[in-house]
Amino acid sequence: MIVFDGVTKTYPDGTVAVDDLSLEAPSGKITVLVGPSGCGKTTSLRMVNRMIKPTSGTISLDGRDTSRMKEAELRRGIGYVIQHAGLFPHRTVLDNVSTVPRLLGVNRRDSEKRSMELLERVGLDPAFAKRYPAQLSGGQQQRVGVARALAADPPVMLMDEPFSAVDPVVREQLQDEFLRLQGELGKTIIFVTHDIDEAIKLGDQVAVLRVGGKLAQVAEPAYLLSHPVDDFIADFVGRDRGYRALSFQPTPRLPLAQERTVAMGEDVARLDTDWVLVVDERNHPLGWVEPRRVHGEVTSEVLHRGGTVARASGPLRAALDAALSSPSRRGVIVDDAGALVGTVRAHEVLTAIEDTDRPELEDPDHPGAASPAASGTSAPTSAASASSAAGTVSDASA
């Protein structure tokens, strides 16, 4: 666990970068620091491994005050990933990843073996090992950056906008893989971003900072979306937050309709329905066809692939999106293996949403502002308790 206790950073010219920050980053969880530029999020991150020294306050790592540890030793025990990866251009990918183990005195063979495993783990072909950073794309460099930070198996990782320099498609991929990796590794992570969507997607806990380095609110993503404590947070978490909050609500039992299905190559011309769902031999949905426009057999060309597919056990947002995006207006719901379970209409999803209680409201005294992984009610931060009070007020007025 990383604990900020009254941490302030003031620069000699009087600029206050971070103002009296108290925050807990629970072990094994991702804590995201998010805020506009100039909110001190990067400064806060860099104070953890003492790349920047706090003016006052303490930061402790599993109860040890970091200011009493040797800098180089502290840093070798913390994985550090930065925006442009910061790979060493003169070293191969393999040597880059092996850097910290080699600094720690691990012999070349063992550290290289471990590095190869890590490359695979972050989704890079082993053929990349002998390449130089200049030969990699931005996304690949960032994967190497993550592998390098993981090389010495540090319990703690600091990540400073690691995915913001790559294009949106690759960013999405990297985020998904990062979550998968974290699911396997369970590191204690502090993650800095300016992108609230990324924060919501990745964070177990999101801390929003405002310009001047003040903590505005810290909460679980779902709570943050539904209970912004003030106009700044409400503005910052942005539009569509009601819709985005559905990402965190599990789908309740929906009234599923049985759907008539056909296989590829089947003749649908004589069917009198408007849309028919095409499935493969494992009953996995492939797409929709409109029988009156198909003359003869169903081929790959006539498939309408516009509709999204939602898992029955997934979030409500996916179920609603499946209904909204389906050309037949019937959202396709599948089981965890991807096989068709049935279809649902948008109004049925909306009814389900209305019937669902917003879970945060049931227990206003313990609204999930502190992570459930942190031991119960212990040591809620001042900002967090302030947020729960304000959250209730603003919610009542809404």
Place this chain on the structure above:
Amino acid sequence: MTWFIDHLDDVQARTLQHVYLAGLPLVLGLLIALPLGWLARRYKPLYAPFTAGFGLLYTIPSLALFVLLPGLLGTKILDPVNVVVGMTLYTVALLVRTVADGLGAVPEDVQQAATAMGYTRVKRFFAIELPLAVPVISAGLRVAAVSNVSIVSVAAVLGIPQLGLFFTDGFARAFYDPLVVGIIACVVLALFFDAVIVLATRALTPWLRATGARS
């Protein structure tokens, strides 16, 4: 000091000769290097032969160049033209690469934006690429200017009049005064050339000083 005051006319005359012999080649060399550097950038296969080839000129020792050029140009050994031609060659040798690299450092998106707005290739060169390459070219020109001043003085060994004659005079008579005056005059002249180029660059690149707005 008294020697300096007694020979003020001499110092003045030789300084002017030195300015001519070191300064004119700078201008000529820049004018020649601009199209050559542009060609080296425009046609990629030319880059290596141009930059390396003109760089070769720099390996010829100055003393040899001043002596051998009369044979090639049909001039007299004491003709200042030899020095002007030789120094121009050195300037070109230094600047072709600088100009090519300076033009190459102009961001691709800027060039494409200019093309998209309808600049012709020639107009784009004078309106966009050349102004943006000024800082790099000016850095190369400063090196050339300072080294020109020093190299010109070597021509004194052959007796061509300029500040270097103070060196040969002083050395022949084992007399420090002209030597020291000559060296100081050379350094001052080099710094003067440098300052002129710096000021001209500032005047040509007002956007480089307008950085305050961003931070």
Place this chain on the structure above:
Amino acid sequence: MIPGIIDWLTDPANWSGPDGVPAHLFEHIWYCALALLVAAAVAIPVGLAIGHTGRGRFLAVNLAGAARAIPSLGLLFVLVLWLFPKLTGDSAFLVPTLIVLVVLAIPPIMAGAYAGVEGVDPAARDAALGMGMTGGQVLRKVEVPCALPLIFSGLRSATLQVVGTATIAAVVGTGGLGRFLIDGQKVQDFPQMASGALLVALLALGLDLLLALVQRGVVSPGLTGRTVRRGNTPVDVEIDPAGRTVDAPAR
């Protein structure tokens, strides 16, 4: 003129004795190598220190600029006059020559070293510190290897200037290839002078080539662009069904 050069260069008489090509060539290389070594021993550490700490840059840049402006011929004459009575034998000429060449070589070598360190990607330096390298380790393991291309470019530039300027040492009676220029000029022997000039140019090219080879061996391929063409950065590639990135086709 070219037949004259060929005649001179193929005359065996010019290739033997204390005034032959090998003797003067050896002297020339000796002066240049010694001057470059001394200059590098001074300029590289100072340049690295400036680049690493960011301190002293202003002073160093201006001193180097002033050093560049000192005319080599004038400095040589002053040093010979001043040191001649204090030194004996060959060193009376050798030491002033060396000082002139060292003064000439220091600015480009030092500029290469500090520009090289300053030019290191700040993200790489930040990452190095962040993963727990000490200041010295950052310098040794990241900054110096990354600065090598510019350090070599400074060294090569200094070599070209030193080899050319070493010829003027012959004016004060030192050896080296400059002898052919000075001696030839005295007797208006143009083939001898031209041959001397050619030899100097060839030596400069040869040493440059040698340094280029060393550079190729020492500098990481990750920095040279031999691995990738500039302006042709690879694109992000597809993910194959197994979830791994597919080898990017080099475009």
